[in-house]
Amino acid sequence: MYTIVDYKHLGGLTHEMSVEAPQLAKKAQAGQFLIIRINEEGERVPLTIADSDAEKGTITIVFQAVGRSTDELAQLRTGDQLADVVGPLGRASEIEKYGTVVIVGGGVGIAPIYPIAKSLKAAGNHVISIIGAKNKDLLFWEDKMDSVSDELHIATDDGSVGHKGFVTDILEEVCSKGDVAAVWAVGPMIMMKNCARVTKPFGVKTFVSMNPVMIDGTGMCGGCRIQVGADTKFACVDGPEFDGHQVDFDLAMKRSAYLKNLEAEGRQFYHD
Ligand code: FES
CATH class of the missing domain: 2.40.30.10 (Translation factors)
Incomplete structure (x- = not known):
């Protein structure tokens, strides 16, 4: 226990x-x-x-x-x-000394981005962190993120704290200044898709952490399969981090919406 x-x-x-x-x-x-x-x-x-x-x-x-x-x-x-x-x-993040790195965490994705920022900082990188949520009340770990970042930017959908808008607005601004060697994005699938869209024209390597439905977590059930470029990968053993420019987000979102409906039915059953 x-x-x-x-x-x-x-x-x-x-x-x-x-x-x-x-x-x-x-x-x-x-x-x-x-x-x-x-x-x-x-x-x-x-x-x-x-x-x-x-x-x-x-x-x-x-x-x-x-x-x-x-x-x-x-x-x-x-x-x-x-x-x-x-x-x-799963596989650990590819931590090494890149130079300037940008860490993006959205919603509950702020939590898993923290150890990545901490390890990248310890490896000697200049860490620029961008965290976002719908509003101030849903934001957390600002202090923890600040302690492992050289720069911390905050975005909220309603502007209750930080930039009014999306984390991708800040990401675009930071990338346009040049010098960014790698980006990590963890959060809702649509946020990660948009982060990868923003970084692609800048040619910046972008890691995203995929969180599809997992059952056994050992590569046996196939539940967590996602399409990455021409390959089918299992998030539990091949990931959870993948090259954001190669992930088929539309397919992953379709699959996750279908499974969410099943989850909602299960929840209803449990509460009835
Ligand atoms: Fe079963 Fe990944 S959770 S293969």
């Missing part, structure tokens, strides 16, 4: 939890994910590792309560236990 040692409500449907998982905390690298099960009968929920502390032996997850299992997870508090925490899974 894995004990929850800290819980915070981050606003809206977003929750943060730190869980005791010493082995996992020792091995976790930026960009990787884990799969949890709340109890023996629970479904497997893939979540990106938002932070880890090898000394304390804890990992941090940030999630939105948007389905049966994540609703159940959001009910748990400090002292409660999870049946399984498996990981770290």
